[in-house]
Amino acid sequence: MIKCEKRKLAKEKERFFKQNGGQILYQQILSRKVDTVIIFTVEDLKTATNNFDKSRELGIGGHGAVYKGILRDNKVVAVKRSKISNVTQAEEFVQEIIILSQINHRNIVRLLGCCLEVEVPILVYEFIPNGTLFHFIHGKQQPVSLEARLRIAQESAEALAYMHLSISHPIVHGDVKSLNILLDENYMAKVTDFGASRLLPKDEAQLMTIVQGTLGYLDPEYLQERKLTEKSDVYSFGVVLLELITRKTAIYSEGTDEQGKSLASSIIQAMKENKVEGMLDTSIMCVGMEELLQEVVVLSSQCLSIKREERPSMSQVADKLKAIRSTWSKLLLLKHNETELLIQDSGEDAACGSLSPSMYWTAGMMGMDIETPVANNRSTYSMG
Incomplete structure (x- = not known):
């Protein structure tokens, strides 16, 4: 009975892998058109997310959920699991992964890999810690x-x-x-x-x-x-x-x-x-x-x-x-210099002198005494 279930599960994984363009992607990897995408197994991602535990949710919405994952090498990732819908044509989906894998820009979240042996492919991205x-x-x-x-x-x-x-x-x-x-x-x-x-x-x-x-x-x-x-x-x-x-x-x-x-x-x-x-x-x-x-x-x-x-x-x-x-930046520098001259002329110490509201905001914009927020683990990612 257990062997029968395992064979059934293996066949289902193989069907999804083919349906989602896994073979095409694998060929692209072999031909070195893609050399940065990791193909994960569903077991890899279940382990990484503690079986997609609710405590690991970073964001949830109409399209699905994003989870915080920890890979075997302790690398922290964001695992995007979409809800079941009409799956993109295999060639188009693979082409999209190929293009996204080639994006190399410091201001774009990097695609690390994917899992294709489930009904709707799961995407794995670099983890970004400070929310939206x-x-x-x-x-x-x-x-x-x-x-x-x-x-x-x-x-x-x-x-x-x-x-x-x-x-x-x-x-x-x-x-x-x-x-x-x-x-x-x-x-x-x-x-x-x-x-x-x-x-x-x-x-x-x-x-x-x-x-x-x-x-x-x-x-x-x-x-x-x-x-x-x-x-x-x-x-x-x-x-x-x-x-x-x-x-x-x-x-x-x-x-x-x-x-x-x-x-x-x-x-x-x-x-x-x-x-x-x-x-x-x-x-x-x-x-x-x-x-x-x-x-x-x-x-x-x-x-x-x-x-x-x-x-x-x-x-x-x-x-x-x-x-x-x-x-x-030039206006800030000019305003900062003017403020220092005012303080010197009035004989006030910079640490003791009071700032007018407009001067306060100038100081804040220059990075003085501006507190940065700490994002928590939840509600930091969007899913549609």
Whole structure:
């Protein structure tokens, strides 16, 4: 009886392995087209996650769950186990793994391997310890410095630009949001969750597909026409940029009884009425920085253009954010020098002198006395 069950289980694993393109992937590995992907057995991953124990859950959602795993060599990984659904065609799935395995960018979570002997393939990624950008912005009382926000924005933009331009087949992420940007031990941004991602065919700028994504971040043209393009990611990133400077969620309400508002629509309306300042996070509002914040608002509004051809590319967005950060650093240095002169002229000791509110935020943005959050083991990863 036990032998019969073992044979049945072995046959089922073999069937899933073939169904999920295991043989094709294995051939690619032998031909050295892929040399960075590890093929795990289901037993490997059960052991790593303590049989997918609930205490190991990093995040759970509509698409499945992500678990913290510890491999035999003590390497910590993130194990993404999707719910049963229509499995991607074997060739397409393998091609996606091949492309993802070739991505080598410091701001993109690295795919380490996969398990193909289950009905829906399990993916294994590098483990990122400090949770999501969403929780970093919205889940803490201590304000985050503008410098940190601009750096995270630039890093995320550079990752998306790399996906769009720097590999053999452009990849459209398809679900850019603050929950899909993780923060490593140094709070460096890492774009993750490629469940809705699509490889664009060569020489084609768009792909017809079933609409996927998240309410509040979805490109209106994609929603209407079902044409996924690189500019769909640009729109979604524009919403993330607004989250960073307003500390409002993509769909937000300002009162307990108020119906949810679209952050994208609200900022566009505020720009028309010249009321943008009222929407910005007060903790990053300081004297002399208004024009710089206005540049960030304008950039986000360009990303949110209704017509995709009017939106900048992700590489243009990344370049603009780099320029804004450079200007910001120079302004900070100038303001810091002015503050020191004021302290010297007044005869106050720097440790004893009181700071005005605007000077306090300047000090905070320069990295002084800004407390960094500690993420716990749970609710740090998103699954759709």
